[in-house]
Amino acid sequence: MLSTALQGRVRMLERDEVEGEIAALYDKLYEERGVVPNMFKTVAQTPALALGFAAFLKPLMSDGELAAWYKELVATRVASLNHCEYCISSHRFLARLRGASEQQVAAVDSYEDGPFTEKEKAGLRYADKLHRSAHAIEDVDYAEVKKYFSDKELIELTAVAAAFEFFPRFVSALKVPVTPLPPETAS
Structure with a gap:
């Protein structure tokens, strides 16, 4: 034990x-x-x-309107904004497992200069705004993200970003230790 x-x-x-x-x-x-x-x-x-x-x-x-790897990167970004090492480790691992490149995983905190499409960057900016407050998303911000995301995609993006405001708080409050990665992926 x-x-x-x-x-x-x-x-x-x-x-x-x-x-x-x-x-x-x-x-x-x-x-x-x-x-x-x-x-x-x-x-x-x-x-x-x-x-x-x-x-x-x-x-x-899971894969839905948005690819699972992208959702994992959004979760990683929100986890980083929440300073949740547990969540960062978990979602970096899952992003790789679900198809994100090493370069994308490494660049999630500096995504504006990273290997992302304009759509992917817009989604990450939206998640950043939602992290500050749901009220921080002004009409101009919504209009910007709507250039790239359908209603169905925007629902998924918002749900992922909002959910990963909850999970970092849950694991951090309970001081859940970072899950050790499987040996073949721990590098």
Whole structure:
């Protein structure tokens, strides 16, 4: 078992400590990522919430109107704005796993000069504004992002940016330790 310092504020549950739907969730996460994220090991203390997080994140972060890799970069950007090392590590890993280039992952904090299309930059600027406040998005900002994003894309972009205001607060408040990356991807 991990020491309390490595556990965070709430004890994380390992695979042999969970059953039923939570065990199936752990197995699915491990199959997809090669690791069970510490956030899920923490929230597993409240199974209905763990299942709810998973049910929410699956359609939110999968390919949809926007590519999953781009959503992961938006999540990485918002995590960076929130100074959440846990989330930055997780979403950089997932961005790579879902198809973002190393250059895109490395440039997410300096995206204006990075290897992004004008559309991708507009979406990241929008996420930056939303981070400041939902009220910070003025009509001029909306008009700018609408040049590039359909209504369906804008809904996904807004949902991703808003969701990753919540998750950094959750893991940071509980001091959830950064999930170690699978050995083959840890570099």
